Amino acid sequence: MADYSIQELMIISAAREIADGELVFVGMRLPITAYGVARLTHAPNAVGLFECGIARYAPAEDMLYTMGDPPNQLNAAWLSGLVPVMSQLQRGRVDAGFIGGAEVDRYGNINTSYIGDFTRPDVKLPGSGGAADIAAMSKRLLVIMNHEKKRLVEKVAYVTSPGYLSGGDSRARAGLKGGPSALITDRGILRPYGPDNEMHLASIHEGNTIEEIRENTGWNLKIQPKMIETPPPSPEEMAALHKIDKDGFWR
Amino acid sequence: MLDKLHSLKDAIAAHVPDGSSVVLGAVLEPDIPFAATHEIIRQGIKGLNVIAPISDASTDMLVGAGSVDEVTGAWVGNVSGGLGHNYRRAFENRETPAIKLNDNSNFSIGMALMAGAYGMPFAPMRSILGSDITKSNPNFQITKNPFSEDEEPVVLVPPLAPDVAILCVQRADSQGNNHHWGNRGVAQEAALAAEKVILLADEIVQSDVIASDPCRVLVPGYLVTAVCHVPAAVHPSPQVGCWKRDNDFFGEYHSRSRTPEGFKAWLDEWVFGVPDHSGYREKLSLRLNDLRITGSAMAAPTNYAAD
Incomplete structure (x- = not known):
């Protein structure tokens, strides 16, 4: 195995999804680290937004447990409210947004609300937070999740955050643009492919086989014709990550 | 001028009757008025509709204590631990949920309070x-x-027009004029939408301090019903310039609330085991010293001169 952890490869894969100058809705933990790596490497002019009402250029210097912690407020680009910041999604300004979830399906719909019937759920999950808004209104949605058969399911029980809904043009018919552009897992990267917008395996992380990945996916996962092996982290990317992850949390 | 300074106990007793709709936790992860959450539980207030986009563990505590009939929110859990155990128990393995959930996204809560604040239909x-x-x-x-x-x-x-919004600010005068800095979540919309506003101020200051910088005012004192002097009212959540986040406290709450018995023991210790918030602060003791922000990162002075 190479000289990096799978979490580090996921972070760097996520960082590569951010282009320079983009406005990015950043989530906690892995996404905020990915944003930091992107800023230090290929995207020095990216801007990060946080739903609690914060805009930042450089990521916070100190450890954050939540996006509202004091280090994320110190020297922010803007401290404002939820409505002024989240309205930039609806205004169509936000290039990319990160979310995670408990379940994702073949059309990239995400569930973080209920497992089972919502009137009598088997499991009650915390809910949307800002995820539904980010999924609906970002130009590109980036989803990060561990690759397990119970998480990557044929059809989610409840669509908290819309992907391509029932595929094809159903998202557009619901009045939405954008949609998921990447589902980054610990085994590979899935992307929508073809007119049906079904999530296909587009990139495979080192150490996995297509067979293993298909076995760990809850639908009949198809492979993009131009599937690649995920490029390993470059020395520059690893240096940027280690600069941010001083304590080696992700190693 | 009318003095609006009251004890937290009196303000909650006077302005949060059973069945109220209450904004508790309008700033998302920071500035959560946990002192008020605990006082509501201590007074045995029931039938609340708790309104908040994300309130960290505050809503979970109120649900577990039996104070809540409805939650109007986007996310209920424990930011450090993930799931909120009391919240889950209110829905899982039951014929019907123990509480009514009015599902929202963060932005829809913001829009609902904005509509309430601006009188929009x-x-x-x-x-x-x-x-x-x-x-x-x-x-x-x-x-x-x-x-x-x-x-x-x-x-x-x-639109949402809550009966009362309970909000934390860094400083206020005795008439409820106040300064709040840091991200604001939906605090301003909530204050403008609510019938009543209860402020928990970390510090009470002279009125000229507030008047010197009106741009930092969350809402002016004439919209405030009661102001309470409650240092560290936000604990264990953070407050810019005052308090760091007590992440371990959230973690302990998460593991202890895993069972109903564990939650009850936690409540008995941290809520019913102290008479009021000053008793809670005494119990936290040295831990609170470690959480106090002592550094200095002052903003540049701002000139409001008229001529």
Whole structure:
């Protein structure tokens, strides 16, 4: 195995999804680290937004447990409210947004609300937070999740955050643009492919086989014709990550 | 001038009767008025509709204590631990849920409070289109944009005008004029939408301190019903310039609330085991010293001179 952890490869894969100058809705933990790596490497002019009402250029210097912690407020680009910041999604300004979830399906719909019937759920999950808004209104949605058969399911029980809904043009018919552009897992990267917008395996992380990945996916996962092996982290990317992850949390 | 300074105990008793709709936790992860959450539980207030986009563990505590009939929110859990155990127990393995959930996204809560604040009959929005939130919460209506030539769907959000908004600020005078700095979540919309506002101030200052910088005022004192001097009212959540986040406290709460018995023991220790918030602070003791922000990162002075 190479000289990096799978979490580090996921972070760097996520960082590569951010282009320079983009406005990015950043989530906690892995996404905020990915944003930091992107800023230090290929995207020095990216801007990060946080739903609690914060805009930042450089990521916070100190450890954050939540996006509202004091280090994320110190020297922010803007401290404002939820409505002024989240309205930039609806205004169509936000290039990319990160979310995670408990379940994702073949059309990239995400569930973080209920497992089972919502009137009598088997499991009650915390809910949307800002995820539904980010999924609906970002130009590109980036989803990060561990690759397990119970998480990557044929059809989610409840669509908290819309992907391509029932595929094809159903998202557009619901009045939405954008949609998921990447589902980054610990085994590979899935992307929508073809007119049906079904999530296909587009990139495979080192150490996995297509067979293993298909076995760990809850639908009949198809492979993009131009599937690649995920490029390993470059020395520059690893240096940027280690600069941010001083304590080696992700190693 | 009317003095609006009251003890937290008196302010909650006077302005949060059973069945109130209450904004508790308007700033998302920081500035959560946990002192008020605990006082509501201590007074045995029931039947609340708790309104908050994300309130960290505050809503979970109120649900577990039996104070809540309804939650109007986007996310209920424990930011450090993930799931909220009391909240889960209110829904799982039951014929019918023990509480009513009015599902929202963060933005739809913001739009609802904005509509309430500005006296709008509803707020139009697009960003929960495609989500099942519009199915599990029947209060939203999807219609067609009357100004569009295309068949463009739009979500209509009914306004929220809460009975009371409970908010934390860094400093206030005795009339409720105040300074708040840091991100604001939906605090300003909530204060403008609510019938009453209860402020928990970390510090009480002379009025000229507040008047010297009116741009930092969350809402002016004439909109404030009561102001309470409660240092560290936000604990264990953070407050810019005052308190760091007590992450371990959230973690301990998460593991102890895993069972109903564990939660009850936690409540007996941290809520019923102290007479009021000053007793809670005494119990925290040295831990609170470690959480106090002692550094200095002052903003540049701002000139408001008129001539």
